[in-house]
Amino acid sequence: MRYAFFPGCSMEATAWDFGKSARALFKALDIRLEEIPGWVCCGSTPAHSSSEGLALALPALNLQKAGAMGAPVMTACAACYSRLRAANHRIQNDPESRKRAEQLTEKPYDGGVAVHHILDVLVNHVGRDVISSRIKRPLRGLRIACYYGCLLSRPPGIVAYDDPEHPSCMDGLLELAGAETVQWPFKTECCGASLAITNNDVVNRLVHRILSMAALAGANCVAVACPLCQMNLDLRQDDARKAHGDFPTLPVLYVTQLLGIALGLSEKDVGLEALTVGADKLLAGAAR
């Protein structure tokens, strides 16, 4: 198996630990990730809020490059995933949008490059058998609230490889890794995303609501697969507590960090030192 890897801007900055753990995890699984040479920003929310053209052309530029590599695209960032899929969908289904993307990038593109999220690849391509056969350090004592957020689930017709209202693929993976997962109702509630920059009061309320529910459901940590979800839930716990009242402190880890540890990678290999709320105590129980 071989994938054209689209890291996305966050993976080399605010979510470098996600990027590092994703690469380490795939190395441990013997799957080749080849970074798309000269990849550029997907445009994210600012592009689709500002310009129909940029929201098509920035993803198309990356997909054209991936097309030349002859491999399907894999990305770990939920937002990049959503933007690449949304652009592909429009380019495939609307001739006008295709023409526009081709005019803006000055290159042909038919929307034909497949785009997968890392969870989709782990569950549906790598498979449960391979993963469970490689578990070296079961995540004993972890009761995980799997938080999928918005962009892996919605809009279902474009992104979903799981149930949009009640996804379970991350739960399944982490159970294979020896952890318990909790049933809770906020798996796909929004954390406020980039409102953290413009309206952090809204995000503090949402973070409080999500983490309080995770704790109420019996979780002792949260697993995520999106850089913005991780940053909001990890970095803003003190602010959320100050604004809206107490709740238990919960480490918020990338699913790739948790799986990496279970596959026997070191804390350093998966960048655990980057967490604001540390996970040392949490993982002390997992057998070495």
Place this chain on the structure above:
Amino acid sequence: MREVEARSGARVSSCLQCHKCSSGCPIGPETDLLSSQAMRMIHLGMEEELLGSRGIWLCASCQTCSARCPMGIDVAGVMDVLRMMAVERKAALPDKARGRHFHRSFLGSVRRHGRVFELEMMAIYKLRSMDLFRDMDKAPKLMKKSKLPLLPNRSRSAGEVRKVFRNARKEEER
């Protein structure tokens, strides 16, 4: 309504006012414009109220509304178009429309480097919005974790990105 429908591809006219979008909206308590209200205001042609609302800028683009609409209306896509129209028509932006400054600062950074350079983007955003002190404690925390690099992570295809921005601008002017 015709313009919103054409640009978003959403059939706003089929909205039943069931309020399912609004009841799942994460910014419900803060917004001045619930999504179902926005749909109705589009029906009624209330352009000024819509384009001048805080709500279109508070929308987090979580797409819960689009996913749950029983009529299959891409409500979040409509919000995108309303934001674009507000900027194009120079609607009087309300004081909470910091989203606009954020979007401009973000895209400017992408145009220059091909990728977002967070530190520069945040500095320019802060100056544009004059929202200087919000969350200032976060920058040192992120820096301590090496999450806020001091230099841009420039793409070697930054030139192609600039070309795309140039072409998009030409297209918009037409």
